[in-house]
Amino acid sequence: MRQIETAAITKAVKEAAIAANYDLGEDILAALKRGEQEEESPSGREIFRQLVENAGIACNERVPLCQDCGLAVIFVELGQEVQIVGGDFEQAIQEGVRQGYGEGFLRKSLCHPLTRANTGDNTPAVIHTEIVPGDRLKITVVPKGGGSENMSRVHMLKPAEGRAGVIEKVVATVKEAGPNPCPPIIVGVGIGGTFERAALLAKKALLRELGSPNPDPELAALEQEMFQQVNDLGIGPQGLGGRITAMAVHVLMQPSHIASLPVAVNIQCHSSRHKEAVL
Amino acid sequence: MSKTVKLNPPLIDKDVEVLEIGDRVLVSGVIYTARDAAHKRLVDLLAAGQELPVDFKGQILYYVGPSPARPGRVIGAAGPTTSYRMDSYTPTMLQLGLKAMIGKGKRSPEVIAALQQYKAVYLGATGGAGALISQCIKKAQVVAFPELGPEAVHRLEVENLPAIVINDCQGRDLYELGVKQYRRTTDTRMEPTVCR
Numbered sequence: 001m002r003q004i005e006t007a008a009i010t011k012a013v014k015e016a017a018i019a020a021n022y023d024l025g026e027d028i029l030a031a032l033k034r035g036e037q038e039e040e041s042p043s044g045r046e047i048f049r050q051l052v053e054n055a056g057i058a059c060n061e062r063v064p065l066c067q068d069c070g071l072a073v074i075f076v077e078l079g080q081e082v083q084i085v086g087g088d089f090e091q092a093i094q095e096g097v098r099q100g101y102g103e104g105f106l107r108k109s110l111c112h113p114l115t116r117a118n119t120g121d122n123t124p125a126v127i128h129t130e131i132v133p134g135d136r137l138k139i140t141v142v143p144k145g146g147g148s149e150n151m152s153r154v155h156m157l158k159p160a161e162g163r164a165g166v167i168e169k170v171v172a173t174v175k176e177a178g179p180n181p182c183p184p185i186i187v188g189v190g191i192g193g194t195f196e197r198a199a200l201l202a203k204k205a206l207l208r209e210l211g212s213p214n215p216d217p218e219l220a221a222l223e224q225e226m227f228q229q230v231n232d233l234g235i236g237p238q239g240l241g242g243r244i245t246a247m248a249v250h251v252l253m254q255p256s257h258i259a260s261l262p263v264a265v266n267i268q269c270h271s272s273r274h275k276e277a278v279l
Numbered sequence: 280m281s282k283t284v285k286l287n288p289p290l291i292d293k294d295v296e297v298l299e300i301g302d303r304v305l306v307s308g309v310i311y312t313a314r315d316a317a318h319k320r321l322v323d324l325l326a327a328g329q330e331l332p333v334d335f336k337g338q339i340l341y342y343v344g345p346s347p348a349r350p351g352r353v354i355g356a357a358g359p360t361t362s363y364r365m366d367s368y369t370p371t372m373l374q375l376g377l378k379a380m381i382g383k384g385k386r387s388p389e390v391i392a393a394l395q396q397y398k399a400v401y402l403g404a405t406g407g408a409g410a411l412i413s414q415c416i417k418k419a420q421v422v423a424f425p426e427l428g429p430e431a432v433h434r435l436e437v438e439n440l441p442a443i444v445i446n447d448c449q450g451r452d453l454y455e456l457g458v459k460q461y462r463r464t465t466d467t468r469m470e471p472t473v474c475r
């Protein structure tokens with residue numbers, strides 16, 4: 001058994017939360033720069049220009065990329081040969097979020113759902129843990145903004161609606177969202193599993209490197225079709241009209257019940273922030 | 280052709296009447312912030328017949344909940360939040376004489392109609408450009424509801440804060456018209472479908 005101290009976990013989460021909010025990933029930045037060249041609409045090109053400039057200011061001046069520093073979603077892959085020592089695993093993660101959002105001057109955006117009283121430290125984070133082979137611990141911190149999360153949907157289709165029905169729902173969800181989730185967006189799609197698994201797949205799909213192909217040829221073709229149709233909507237950057245509504249569509253799929261065809265669409269704004277740490 | 284207009288609140292009817300959808304505006308001077316919780320407080324105060332902490336006549340309201348300022352800085356990131364959540368409060372705010380709102384995302388038909396009725400405009404700032412927009416903010420001060428944290432009402436002094444006219448006082452909607460210009464059906468699509 002390889003031992004990992006909870007203190008190391010707290011530190012890793014804290015650093016990843018801060019880095020995610022200040023340093024936009026290279027893949028996203030490259031896509032924004034490409035958009036600045038390729039978008040046909042002049043106002044759309046101006047938006048891309050602003051977003052590239054925004055990323056530069058965030059990184060150099062240490063101002064968060066977006067004032068909505070997100071609800072911290074944490075994906076954990078815990079090697080089965082790892083033993084966590086020194087305290088409670090989930091508490092260590094929550095403490096990392098607390099410290100990161102405090103010391104990093106990040107906005108605390110969590111509240112009691114009904115009274116709306118702010119929790120004050122951006123906890124609790126939403127943690128998804130998977131046990132995997134090996135002796136490593138991989139933690140990915142994904143600050144998820146409210147604007148794009150609010151436009152996300154889960155649809156329970158009839159199996160007869162099939163592939164065409166899935167594409168239709170994805171396109172309809174993006175259309176309904178319009179300018180609200182800060183396009184240009186990335187569309188995460190989860191197909192199959194159960195109600196909650198489809199949503200989780202959709203969120204996980206967002207973590208794939210932007211511009212990298214789906215390794216499954218069937219899904220790659222599906223992504224291409226959805227991508228085309230989503231961009232045919234003409235919503236464009238910030239919804240002002242343009243060719244680039246989505247920078248990518250990412251799909252994950254797994255078998256579903258014979259009676260079901262769950263489809264989840266998790267919309268991610270251009271402020272697609274995630275940083276990982278491997279211990 | 281869209282134009283660029285400088286806006287310096289307080290505004291009068293004449294200032295907003297010339298604005299058309301697609302126009303770029305640069306806002307300088309004093310503006311106020313409010314988002315979900317502050318709107319609820321303001322409307323509750325009105326319902327209770329109490330005085331508001333700010334006179335909104337002729338003013339511009341920015342829908343934003345900034346991130347905390349680092350020591351020595353004016354403010355943290357300060358981009359717009361999604362406006363539809365404020366829709367139900369907006370006709371009341373317009374009735375008080377509010378002349379413009381800055382946010383992002385679609386407004387309801389009721390808001391668009393109220394903009395016509397009260398002669399006011401809705402402006403879109405770039406969602407997710409919080410670091411960039413923060414550089415236009417020269418002073419920030421909480422003027423009401425400090426207990427709401429990022430949702431408190433701030434008085435901001437801004438210089439050339441960039442936005443675009445989304446809904447003008449003639450009832451037009453840039454989100455509708457701009458998108459129409461770029462929408463493609465399968466027949467009008469130019470490029471062939473490429474499979475990777």
Ligand code: SF4
Nearest residue numbers: 066145147182269407
């Ligand atoms: S949707 Fe994303 S970019 Fe837009 S305000 Fe929310 S977090 Fe920021």
